Amino acid sequence: MxxxxxxxxxxxxxxxxxxxxxxxxxxxxxxxxxxxxxxxxxxxxxxxxxxxxxxPGLVDSLVHISGGGGEGGFASRTPELDPREAFAAGVTTVIGVLGTDATTRTLNELYGKARALDAQGLSCYMHSGSYQFPVNTLTGSVRTDIMLVHNIIGVGELAISDHRSSNPSIQELVRVASDARVAGLLAGKSGVISVHVGGAPGRLEPLFAAVEQSDLPITQFYPTHMNRNESLLAHGVEFTCAGGFIDFTASTTEEILASGELRASRALRCALEAGAPADRLTLSSDAQGSLTNFCDNGALQDIEVGSVASLFDEFRRAVRDEQVDFVMALQAVTTNPARVLGLRHKGCxxxxxxxxxxxxxxxxxxxxxxxxxxxxxxxxxxxxxxxxxxx
The missing domain is CATH 2.30.40.10 (Urease, subunit C, domain 1)
Structure with a gap:
């Protein structure tokens, strides 16, 4: 019973x-x-x-569940996610990703950790791929990963406009997104491409170009770290007004904020005030990822570890400090990410x-x-x- x-x-x-x-x-x-x-x-x-x-339990769309390779060398490799930290922070669903390091952190490792977390009661899905292009996969192709591996729902986080990116061409972006989209349609999944956006001047131009040069819907791309600076946030508002979703990163440090990043809560308020549709905005924690602060010349200044608790903290700060409507703020950490990720039984x-x-x-x-x-x-x-x- x-x-x-x-x-x-x-x-x-x-x-x-x-x-x-x-x-x-x-x-x-x-x-x-x-x-x-x-x-x-x-x-x-x-x-x-x-x-x-x-x-609703919070839906965290970007977590380095198996840890990440710190950009400060091997000694700065970050630890795995402890499910107790997620539960204590109100997070009941996470999406596992690889980041910069797809050499010593592998998809096999990510898959094993995802299965472990799911067996421990934390609903856990994952993306194929990492920052790099060509996309690394479990089965040999993006399409078979999404179609045949139950908990793989998309690709990510593929990096653009960042000095750590492989700088994929527009046609390469279109090809990956097309494969993921078809696989998602056939498997009943989102097939979304989670896109790490860096601070380079190109901002979201590769994604706008990929949509313009193909028949792909703009919702196929899901850019994150859009609170990195005010210029990127403004470009993100354009992206939402064209029909896309954007994501703000909750984990940060005082040093990164001093370099120009906006808190996720502040970015949420600013995006709403600029006319972004409330149902196109999300927050994620980037938990267990390395929070890096680089000089203009690309040298590493500071590095810390993202926290899953930051997601609820920024939701609360959005309501209390930024005076964002309670329901709009809650949507950004529940129904909105569940919708873009195709998780029909989550977020409400x-x-x-x-x-x-x-x-x-x-x-x-x-x-x-x-x-x-x-x-x-x-x-x-x-x-x-x-x-x-x-x-």
Whole structure:
């Protein structure tokens, strides 16, 4: 018999504000959202939310789950993602990627880590490829990776406008995106291309050119790090007004901010004020990635590690400090990334959706409880997750 949980007296943001409701969870799915629901004690567990906000579990579209190769040499290689950190931060779905280092960090390693996280209760998908072109794959081609490997949903993060990029031509971008798109159509996946955008003057020009010179929809490309500077943000707003999605990176450092980057929360507000459609904007953490700050001559100045907790932190900062509408800010970390990634059962609270839920104290704006696929993984400020080697 499937486990049944009734959560009562929560203010449900689905992300639209449903007011105070009860939510019935059966197994790993949401069964019902209504008022005055009751559950006999013999059938399952009843939890009183006591007026807490209930949000969908956060969808983090860019996480270096297996760690990354630091640009400060081998000693700066970053660690793998610990699922307890994700659960404590309200994140219930992650997309694993490779970055600069696709030599000592491999797709085989990424795939193994993704499967491990998924078995531990954290919904985990991944992209084929890395910064480099030609795209490295598991099976020998982008098309068969997406079609035949269950948890591969796209390609990324392929780098453009960056001194670490392989500088693919427009036709090479079109070819990769076309293969990914066809594979996605055949497999019922997004086939999206996650694009790392650096600070070089080209900005998004390669993507605009690829769309102009082909029949590809602009939504096939999903550029990230769009809060790197004000010029790139402005170009990103143009991209959204043409129908595309853009992503802002939540993890940062004071040194990187001093070099011209905008906080993701500030970028979200500025993009909305500039006319970007609210349903085309997302935030991601870039967790476990190396946060690098380079001089104008390309020399490395500083390096730190991205944190999965930054995603909820920037959502909260967007609401509290930047005065972004609560629902718009919540969409940017739930429904919007789920939509661009083709994750139909993620990012919202509704019957038949995955039971990924985050309960937040309305006074302190702190996370109380987190449920992932119907299981409480974080409760009353404490992790309940127990891995194979946990004590």
């Amino acid at each position: 499937s486990k049944i949980t009734l959560i009562k007296n929560a203010r449900v943001y689905a992300p639209r504000d449903f007011g105070y409701c009860d939510v019935l969870v059966a197994g790993d799915k949401i069964a019902r959202v209504d008022q005055n629901l009751e559950l006999p004690q013999s059938l399952g567990e009843t939890v009183d939310a006591d007026g807490a906000w209930m949000l 609270i509704a019957p038949r959706q995955d039971a990924d839920l985050c309960l937040v104290d309305p006074d302190s704006f702190e996370i109380r409880h987190v449920m992932a696929r119907g299981t409480w993984q974080f409760f009353d400020g404490h992790n309940r997750f127990r891995g194979a080697f946990s004590r």
